[in-house]
Amino acid sequence: MASPETIAKADRFSGGAAWQETRGSGEPALVVRELRKVYDGGTEALKGVSFDMPAGDFLALLGPNGAGKTTVIGILTGLVHKTSGTVAVFGEDIDRNHQAARRHIGVVPQELNFNIFERVIDIVVNQAGYYGIPRSTALPRAERLLEQLSLHDKRNERSRNLSGGMKRRLMIARALIHQPRLLILDEPTAGVDVELRRGMWDFLRQLTAGGTTILMTTHYLEEAEQLARHVAIINRGTIIADGTVKGILSRLHSEVVTVELVEEKAEAAAAVVHAFRPKLVEPGVLDIEIDSKATVGTAVAALEAAGIGVKMVRSKSGRLEEVFMRLTSGGAA
Amino acid sequence: MTPFEAWISFYTIVRKDVVRIVRIWPQTFLPAVVTSVLYFLIFGTVLGSRIGEFQGVAFLSFVVPGLVMMAVVTNAFSNVAFVMFSSKFFARNIDEILVSPTPPFVIVAGFVAGGVTRGVLVGLLVFLTSIPFAGLSIHSLPVVLLFLVLTSLALSLGGLINGIHAQSIDGINIIPTFVLTPLVYLGGVFYSIEILPGFWQGVTHANPIFFVVDGFRYGFLGISDTPILVSTGVLLAGCALLSLIAWYEIRSGLRLKQ
Numbered sequence: 377m378a379s380p381e382t383i384a385k386a387d388r389f390s391g392g393a394a395w396q397e398t399r400g401s402g403e404p405a406l407v408v409r410e411l412r413k414v415y416d417g418g419t420e421a422l423k424g425v426s427f428d429m430p431a432g433d434f435l436a437l438l439g440p441n442g443a444g445k446t447t448v449i450g451i452l453t454g455l456v457h458k459t460s461g462t463v464a465v466f467g468e469d470i471d472r473n474h475q476a477a478r479r480h481i482g483v484v485p486q487e488l489n490f491n492i493f494e495r496v497i498d499i500v501v502n503q504a505g506y507y508g509i510p511r512s513t514a515l516p517r518a519e520r521l522l523e524q525l526s527l528h529d530k531r532n533e534r535s536r537n538l539s540g541g542m543k544r545r546l547m548i549a550r551a552l553i554h555q556p557r558l559l560i561l562d563e564p565t566a567g568v569d570v571e572l573r574r575g576m577w578d579f580l581r582q583l584t585a586g587g588t589t590i591l592m593t594t595h596y597l598e599e600a601e602q603l604a605r606h607v608a609i610i611n612r613g614t615i616i617a618d619g620t621v622k623g624i625l626s627r628l629h630s631e632v633v634t635v636e637l638v639e640e641k642a643e644a645a646a647a648v649v650h651a652f653r654p655k656l657v658e659p660g661v662l663d664i665e666i667d668s669k670a671t672v673g674t675a676v677a678a679l680e681a682a683g684i685g686v687k688m689v690r691s692k693s694g695r696l697e698e699v700f701m702r703l704t705s706g707g708a709a
Numbered sequence: 710m711t712p713f714e715a716w717i718s719f720y721t722i723v724r725k726d727v728v729r730i731v732r733i734w735p736q737t738f739l740p741a742v743v744t745s746v747l748y749f750l751i752f753g754t755v756l757g758s759r760i761g762e763f764q765g766v767a768f769l770s771f772v773v774p775g776l777v778m779m780a781v782v783t784n785a786f787s788n789v790a791f792v793m794f795s796s797k798f799f800a801r802n803i804d805e806i807l808v809s810p811t812p813p814f815v816i817v818a819g820f821v822a823g824g825v826t827r828g829v830l831v832g833l834l835v836f837l838t839s840i841p842f843a844g845l846s847i848h849s850l851p852v853v854l855l856f857l858v859l860t861s862l863a864l865s866l867g868g869l870i871n872g873i874h875a876q877s878i879d880g881i882n883i884i885p886t887f888v889l890t891p892l893v894y895l896g897g898v899f900y901s902i903e904i905l906p907g908f909w910q911g912v913t914h915a916n917p918i919f920f921v922v923d924g925f926r927y928g929f930l931g932i933s934d935t936p937i938l939v940s941t942g943v944l945l946a947g948c949a950l951l952s953l954i955a956w957y958e959i960r961s962g963l964r965l966k967q
């Protein structure tokens with residue numbers, strides 16, 4: 377197949393987000409309060425979920441399978457009835473001003489939900505129609521979006537002829553056709569290869585740079601660390617951590633690092649840095665804990681001063697990964 | 710939404726359906742025409758002369774309005790039932806509309822307009838097909854058109870409600886087969902109810918399709934079993950009631966939202 381599975385380069389995107397005037401004003405883009413959802417079968421999917429997003433934010437909603445991510449998104453987009461709680465999108469309450477609220481939102485769902493017999497361009501242009509945008513306006517806009525998402529040469533194909541990655545990008549184009557201020561993506565990169573995933577990341581970065589507020593769910597911690605400004609971790613229907621990526625990491629009161637010595641002097645070294653709760657790993661390797669007040673530098677300096685050479689200091693584990701495991705341990709549904 | 714935006718959304722829903730209806734014409738238009746030709750051959754050429762006249766009209770001419778209505782009823786109903794059901798069940802592309810600001814009455818109107826288009830076009834085709842067999846006679850064009858449109862409307866609304874409730878593909882086949890077809894056959898398509906015993910005449914008046922066929926026949930032949938104002942009233946009331954139910958169900962997200 378000729379067309380590369382990569383998404384628009386930055387230069388092709390220029391001007392694409394010109395519609396975004398309001399940004400970074402501190403205006404709340406999304407205010408979610410005490411969302412509860414009990415499904416008909418009795419499953420309590422959400423048990424009082426609250427979080428905020430300022431305009432221009434990029435929030436990653438992380439959580440294991442069945443945590444309630446898709447349920448939250450369903451409520452935001454009007455596809456799931458909430459049991460209780462409130463949601464406001466750019467100040468518009470989803471109950472009282474649902475039309476205004478919906479105009480602000482574009483959504484890329486977890487599951488494919490377009491008609492596979494329709495042509496790519498029609499899917500995008502018809503979506504504009506449902507927002508009251510005439511074809512004459514929607515058509516050039518759709519062409520531009522498809523171009524940005526490297527789908528332009530496929531625009532007249534029936535959508536079933538697209539590859540899996542192309543179908544995801546088609547749903548992104550469809551979600552953006554009415555120029556929403558808040559883009560919601562439910563696991564957009566699930567089952568997408570590494571190259572395409574990086575292409576999608578670039579595209580999302582361009583969008584946020586243009587002022588679009590983005591809420592994305594993901595299972596990939598790397599993705600959250602790469603893209604998001606804020607992270608909320610949800611488990612079993614409850615937000616168990618919420619803040620900046622840095623802030624979440626600081627919830628790890630200490631981090632374990634592995635210190636590799638030049639010589640096999642781990643026991644002597646342990647005596648020097650006993651304040652760092654050392655653990656011997658190998659004759660020349662030990663783990664030490666760096667708590668919020670200490671620094672690695674102090675430990676290394678102390679060792680060097682005692683004549684013990686330090687060859688290498690390595691982080692013991694994926695950082696966010698570790699927070700995630702600690703917070704959700706035993707939590708997977 | 711402004712009225713203009715609502716119109717664009719309505720137009721988008723209808724356009725999509727009409728393009729589909731025309732694209733798959735061998736499935737949407739052809740069957741009704743083929744079936745009607747068979748009916749016209751059998752009732753006109755083969756049986757007609759033996760059956761004689763009904764209310765002073767050749768049997769075939771008596772049957773044509775009923776056969777046109779039969780095609781209108783099944784096509785309008787199944788069109789909307791299928792479109793609603795498949796868009797919520799197979800691809801879930803109904804979500805495309807449900808996440809948009811399109812108000813519920815526009816969604817109802819859009820889905821139903823597709824069914825009305827199909828019902829009216831199929832009705833016209835079957836009528837045109839009948840002309841070589843039964844000749845052309847129209848007593849009142851306005852009544853014919855009124856009944857053509859209102860019947861398509863009522864059955865499209867019924868199909869929409871069926872499509873909303875159906876939980877499987879059987880769900881949209883059961884009603885046409887076990888409810889609609891019997892009502893059509895027993896609704897006086899092939900006979901005047903004056904030939905029925907009094908009790909069964911009464912029962913027939915509980916069949917809404919009877920009023921549809923009877924009023925439509927009046928438009929063609931100027932004869933009817935029941936006053937035209939009554940059948941018009943029944944049809945209008947049916948449309949109003951079904952519109953309300955359809956609107957309420959779309960608005961509440963019944964079977965469409967969790």
Ligand SMILES: Nc1ncnc2c1ncn2[C@@H]1O[C@H](COP(=O)(O)OP(=O)(O)OP(=O)(O)O)[C@@H](O)[C@H]1O
Pocket residue numbers: 415416417419420421439440441442443444445446447448486709967
């Ligand atoms: N339509 C439904 N009816 C009943 N229960 C449901 C429905 N949809 C989801 N649930 C339940 O609600 C809970 C949350 O599901 P949800 O789909 O929101 O999780 P998720 O975080 O999106 O998971 P995943 O990462 O697997 O997509 C689960 O226990 C799920 O079984």
Ligand SMILES: [Mg+2]
Pocket residue numbers: 445446447486562
């Ligand atoms: Mg999900």
